[in-house]
Amino acid sequence: MAAAASASSLFSSPSTTTPTLPRLPPFPPSHLSLSSSSSSISPLFLRSSSIPRSFTASPSLAFRAMANAAVKTKKKVLIVNTNSGGHAVIGFYLAKDLLGSGHDVTVLTVGDEASDKMKKPPFNRFDEITSLGGRTVWGDPAKVGEVVGDGAAFAVVLDNNGKDLDAVRPVADWAKNSGAGQFLFISSAGIYKTSYEVPHVEGDPVKEDAGHVAVEKYVAGLSFGSWATFRPQYMIGSGNNKDCEEWFFDRIVRDRPVPIPGSGMQLTNISHVRDLSNMLVLAVENAEAANGNIFNCVSDRAVTFNGLAKMCAQVAGRELKIVYYDPKAVGVDAKKAFPFRNMHFYAEPRAAKSVLGWSSTTNLPEDLKERYDEYVKIGRDKKQMQFDIDDKILESLKVTVAV
Incomplete structure (x- = not known):
């Protein structure tokens, strides 16, 4: 039986546990919101x-x-x-x-x-x-x-x-x-x-x-x-053809770390x-x-990136491993590396x-169950996938991914 979902951060050395990141103002009362x-x-x-x-x-x-x-x-x-x-x-x-x-x-x-x-x-x-x-x-x-x-x-x-x-x-x-x-x-x-x-x-x-x-x-x-x-x-629901929760499922079901930019506490x-x-x-x-x-x-x-990742892991019945990173420090385009804006929005x-x-009536814990069932039904959990940008991030952080 798969282990219950739990969040853990993977870092290769003490230097990677405190990357130089733009400081996100506290919430509440004031924090950055974005629009693209x-x-x-x-x-x-x-x-x-x-x-x-x-x-x-x-x-x-x-x-x-x-x-x-x-x-x-x-x-x-x-x-x-x-x-x-x-x-x-x-x-x-x-x-x-x-x-x-x-x-x-x-x-x-x-x-x-x-x-x-x-x-x-x-x-x-x-x-x-x-x-x-x-x-x-x-x-x-x-x-x-x-x-x-x-x-x-x-x-x-x-x-x-x-x-x-x-x-x-x-x-x-x-x-x-x-x-x-x-x-x-x-x-x-x-x-x-x-x-x-x-x-x-x-x-x-x-x-x-x-x-x-x-x-x-x-x-x-x-x-x-x-x-x-x-x-x-951002939206969720049967018939959606733009990755949102699927991005998290793709990594979680393959026991890969989930790379999240910043602190993961950004609200969306x-x-x-x-x-x-x-x-x-x-x-x-x-x-x-x-x-x-x-x-x-x-x-x-609203939901935090960390919260969404945890809920996705829970419905998949898998352990969650999160890696936090600074897109500029690792040299990746945040828009291509992550499906959400890298800030409160x-x-x-x-x-x-x-x-x-x-x-x-949106209820993410329940709605994600529907999406995960469809994810498995169409066989996406078994599909061969490349994670080139993820691998670049993880290599920069010296995080090893089990094959």
Whole structure:
């Protein structure tokens, strides 16, 4: 029986136990947060319903009564879905959730249905959408009208593809001209400016040169009957094709050390995609309440790198060996060596709770069990893998890896 998970640090000599690392400010109250994109959006363009830092996270009784009394109307929804990266699974879950709630859904995926990308999840599971009555099409979002059919009209159009204005403008303009009443855009929490105050909340400064920010401003200026933008971060869930927890499993199941940059106490946010989809469904079904808002599309809890590694080891039933390192000292690119930003980076879903009456169901210890079961089911635990960057880190630290 595999040993119970326990964390231990491996170092080759006393000199490696205290590497020269950038000092992370304590938490709380002040510590670094990061964002990789560059941009900032002035709260001035937001509607009065935007959520300032002081806004309460508890939904008002008045809103709850309004939401409970609302009559659901069947809506025709178009989801423009990316064909790569972690965001594709958002469109997949949303399509199924909307169909399950009685809406009419078309998913336009970028590219060609016959491409190799479509052989990977979540695309190879699109029969789950069509079996519920959904429609799936492929093509160029810049020609969205041709792809979905001349004269096609939708009450709601959601862009889960574009990262800059060149990519989103054709979809947004077409939606406006074809009479869509609501436009939703999947942006990114990565656009927040680095700050000593975390978590990031809606209304915090963002970096003005980020492509997502230009899109957010453009959509706000199109005068849709309802519009909103959503800023997701890292996500977990069946069908995700971007490594997150798998990165840890790959090393743990092979009894390899897990190299973590810095102290491992950096905070981040990982959300189950079902939560993100549920937030979007609420916005579709409560368009008036959602109108003019920016929503952090995240769970309401943060996790440390060390904590995530320990939970991954626990669900795998393996011992955990962590090696801490300074990327600059060992000469590696932290972005290539580790699946997360090497600093504190997390947001809070304050607006979704207050405006939409949303609540999170993400439970990492349980959600990781689901992911590990799938990891083993597809045979990834037995797959031959190379760990070239890891080996460079471990060699620099003089840590030996058993073959």
